Amino acid sequence: MSRMETAFSPIRAARTESSLHYRRRQWVNRIMLALCGVAAVIAFIPLVWILVYVIQRGYRYLNLDFFIQQPTPVGVPGGGIFNAIVGSAIVVSIACLISIPISLIAAFYVYERPNTVLGTLIRFSTDVLSGVPSIIMGIFAYTVIVLTQGHFSALSGGFALAIIMTPIVLRTTEEMLKLVPKTLREGSLALGAPDWRTALHIMLPAAMTGIITGIMLGVARIAGEAAPMLFTAFGNPFLSTDINQPIATLPHQVYVYAISPYRDWQDKAWATALVLIGIVLGLEFIARGVAAWQQRRLRVR
Amino acid sequence: MSAITQLRLKQRPSAWSELVRRLQHGDVIFRLLTVIAGLLVILVAIAIGYELWQNSALPRAAFGLSFLTGTNWNPVTEDFGALPFLYGTLQTSLFALLIAIPIGLGIAIFLSELAPEWLRHPVGFMVELLAAVPSVIFGLWGLFIFVPVVVKPLGQFLNSTLGFIPIFQAPVFGPSRLAASLVLSIMILPTLVAISRDVFLAIPQAQREGALSLGATKWEMITQNLIPYGLSGILGAVILALGRAMGETMAVTMVIGNNLDLTPSLLHPGYTMASLIANEFTEATSDLYRGALIEIGLVLFGLTLVVNIIARILVWRVARRIPMEARA
Numbered sequence: 001m002s003r004m005e006t007a008f009s010p011i012r013a014a015r016t017e018s019s020l021h022y023r024r025r026q027w028v029n030r031i032m033l034a035l036c037g038v039a040a041v042i043a044f045i046p047l048v049w050i051l052v053y054v055i056q057r058g059y060r061y062l063n064l065d066f067f068i069q070q071p072t073p074v075g076v077p078g079g080g081i082f083n084a085i086v087g088s089a090i091v092v093s094i095a096c097l098i099s100i101p102i103s104l105i106a107a108f109y110v111y112e113r114p115n116t117v118l119g120t121l122i123r124f125s126t127d128v129l130s131g132v133p134s135i136i137m138g139i140f141a142y143t144v145i146v147l148t149q150g151h152f153s154a155l156s157g158g159f160a161l162a163i164i165m166t167p168i169v170l171r172t173t174e175e176m177l178k179l180v181p182k183t184l185r186e187g188s189l190a191l192g193a194p195d196w197r198t199a200l201h202i203m204l205p206a207a208m209t210g211i212i213t214g215i216m217l218g219v220a221r222i223a224g225e226a227a228p229m230l231f232t233a234f235g236n237p238f239l240s241t242d243i244n245q246p247i248a249t250l251p252h253q254v255y256v257y258a259i260s261p262y263r264d265w266q267d268k269a270w271a272t273a274l275v276l277i278g279i280v281l282g283l284e285f286i287a288r289g290v291a292a293w294q295q296r297r298l299r300v301r
Numbered sequence: 302m303s304a305i306t307q308l309r310l311k312q313r314p315s316a317w318s319e320l321v322r323r324l325q326h327g328d329v330i331f332r333l334l335t336v337i338a339g340l341l342v343i344l345v346a347i348a349i350g351y352e353l354w355q356n357s358a359l360p361r362a363a364f365g366l367s368f369l370t371g372t373n374w375n376p377v378t379e380d381f382g383a384l385p386f387l388y389g390t391l392q393t394s395l396f397a398l399l400i401a402i403p404i405g406l407g408i409a410i411f412l413s414e415l416a417p418e419w420l421r422h423p424v425g426f427m428v429e430l431l432a433a434v435p436s437v438i439f440g441l442w443g444l445f446i447f448v449p450v451v452v453k454p455l456g457q458f459l460n461s462t463l464g465f466i467p468i469f470q471a472p473v474f475g476p477s478r479l480a481a482s483l484v485l486s487i488m489i490l491p492t493l494v495a496i497s498r499d500v501f502l503a504i505p506q507a508q509r510e511g512a513l514s515l516g517a518t519k520w521e522m523i524t525q526n527l528i529p530y531g532l533s534g535i536l537g538a539v540i541l542a543l544g545r546a547m548g549e550t551m552a553v554t555m556v557i558g559n560n561l562d563l564t565p566s567l568l569h570p571g572y573t574m575a576s577l578i579a580n581e582f583t584e585a586t587s588d589l590y591r592g593a594l595i596e597i598g599l600v601l602f603g604l605t606l607v608v609n610i611i612a613r614i615l616v617w618r619v620a621r622r623i624p625m626e627a628r629a
Contacts, residue, residue: 025518025521026518028518028520029518029519029520029521032520033415033519033520035407036407036408036410036411036414036415037411037415038407039403039404039405039406039407039408039411040407040408040411040412040416040424042404043404043408043424043427043428043431043490043494044427046431046487047427047430047431047434049442049446049447050434050438050439050442053442053445053446054438054441054442101338102338102341102342103338103342105334105335105337105338105339106335106338106339106341106342108335109335109336109338109339110339112335118336118339118340119339121339121343122339122342122343124613125342125343125345125346125347126342127609127613128346128606128609128610129342129345129346131541131544131545131548131605131606131608131609131612132349132548132602132605132606133547133548133549133550133575133601133602133605134548134550135548135550135575135578135579135598135601136349136353136548136598136601136602136605137349138582139352139353139356139578139582139595139598140348140349140352140353142582143352143353143355143356143595144348144352147356163345163349166342166345170342194326194327194328194331195328195331195332196327196328196330196331197327199331220433221433223435224433224434224435224436224437224438225435225436226435226436226437226550226551227436227550227551227575227579230579230582230583231582231583234583251435251436251437251551252437254435254437254438254441255437255440255551255555258437258440258441258444258445258555259444259555266445269441270441273437273438273441276435276437276438277434277435277438280433280434280435281430281433281434284429284430284433288426288429
């Protein structure tokens with residue numbers, strides 16, 4: 001009893017010796033913690049604000065024609081963004097074709113030998129690539145492909161996007177491979193399966209859900225990239241499916257419409273933005289949903 | 302490698318038949334493929350720097366280091382200097398950090414220390430959604446809604462109260478470096494929040510219990526224990542966010558007003574390096590002009606590279622000390 005009372009207690013000391021000081025600390029605590037909560041609310045404002053405006057100003061233009069028609073010149077009513085939808089699909093597909101195989105295979109190297117010189121270099125390069133601004137990827141694709149070919153092309157756009165996508169897919173694949181129980185891999189190796197068979201038939205299926213999540217996040221990211229499209233895919237007011245020709249993409253179309261001086265086009269910018277944000281956030285939702293579902297499944301096991 | 306391979310290596314019939322066997326086995330090919338894919342990733346990272354360097358040879362020869370300090374950007378007389386854009390990039394991204402750091406850390410603290418379990422996931426998810434919104438849509442919103450509604454009045458207020466400071470000089474424009482900074486601060490928020498939240502979550506519980514048991518309030522626990530403990534990770538998050546802000550292109554291009562002059566004021570329209578490239582690259586008619594734009598890209602690449610490497614080292618250091626997943 002007496003020990004308890006002589007033991008130093010800052011709270012009690014503060015209370016008795018300087019109750020003003022104690023109260024000030026309490027108030028600082030309450031105010032600052034409340035401000036942290038306010039900060040969380042502040043983060044919502046722009047997101048909600050953007051979504052509300054894109055939907056409110058974009059939905060009026062949305063009808064079937066907007067999806068399946070080609071753009072009309074300024075002032076001519078109607079018209080759609082079919083060319084940009086097709087173009088985005090083509091450019092993103094090219095990016096996936098280049099990026100996914102390379103990042104998956106490289107991820108296996110990093111997973112199996114993370115601490116070798118090469119493994120460290122790969123991880124370092126991945127980090128570097130994920131930090132390089134997308135416009136720089138555009139310049140890179142321009143110097144490598146557009147200058148060599150002599151013209152803008154869907155291919156160069158896809159190439160730029162592939163470089164942006166690679167670190168995302170590589171990273172998630174590596175993380176997902178790490179989540180696969182080690183015993184699974186060891187079991188396969190112990191049965192005499194070669195490394196490649198283990199990788200292809202055991203590790204890959206086991207990590208598949210996560211890898212697909214990563215790919216979808218990567219696609220969501222590159223589908224919204226306009227900056228590298230400016231001088232690679234370049235944009236095209238007509239429908240084109242030729243990968244050696246300039247091609248329209250959704251984000252680039254939003255930009256072109258938005259900075260135009262015509263009211264009509266500005267309205268179309270909102271509608272195109274609505275389509276784009278629908279695709280990107282849709283992908284994001286599905287990917288996160290799959291990831292959450294996967295996590296719950298693993299936990300139940 | 303597995304014990305089986307080692308056993309086999311011990312027998313080692315002959316080098317040739319061993320090679321044939323291993324080729325048939327398939328692992329050599331698999332290993333080779335993984336090495337090639339890995340080398341490709343490294344090669345691309347190097348090639349980006351190389352291409353930028355090669356293609357900016359013309360202006361580097363013509364202007365040398367004075368390119369970085371030149372204040373003129375005149376395609377007609379072919380006189381190029383990067384200072385206005387360096388200034389624009391640094392001013393907007395640093396100002397964006399100034400706004401985003403308190404808010405981002407506040408959210409991270411809220412998510413890791415204060416929010417009840419059921420609230421963490423939805424709020425975290427909303428922040429991730431903010432990261433998923435394409436840059437060009439931020440630009441669209443900024444151009445038509447945010448600038449007239451928020452930036453212009455705020456600029457006028459700043460000018461009327463703090464106008465004696467050069468960076469708040471009149472005249473006040475809507476599309477301006479201030480607009481770019483504010484939009485950037487929103488865009489880098491997710492990076493800041495995600496990494497610093499992970500840093501906070503990785504701090505051992507004993508740190509909190511120790512502080513609280515000594516009578517600290519929760520806020521004192523956060524400022525006196527958690528923040529110093531996770532400081533290098535938080536710094537890493539801040540610097541990564543800086544890198545993102547410097548390279549952000551579309552949204553900035555659409556709200557910054559695109560003005561080539563070097564003026565100190567935050568309330569004036571300006572240019573960042575990224576937005577200059579975005580705006581002028583397709584108009585570049587001569588080789589020198591295009592080379593100068595690529596050299597701007599080279600400078601930007603160098604800056605983001607340095608920033609990212611510093612950030613990675615900081616975050617990796619925390620990661621090594623405490624197990625965590627710090628992904629950007």
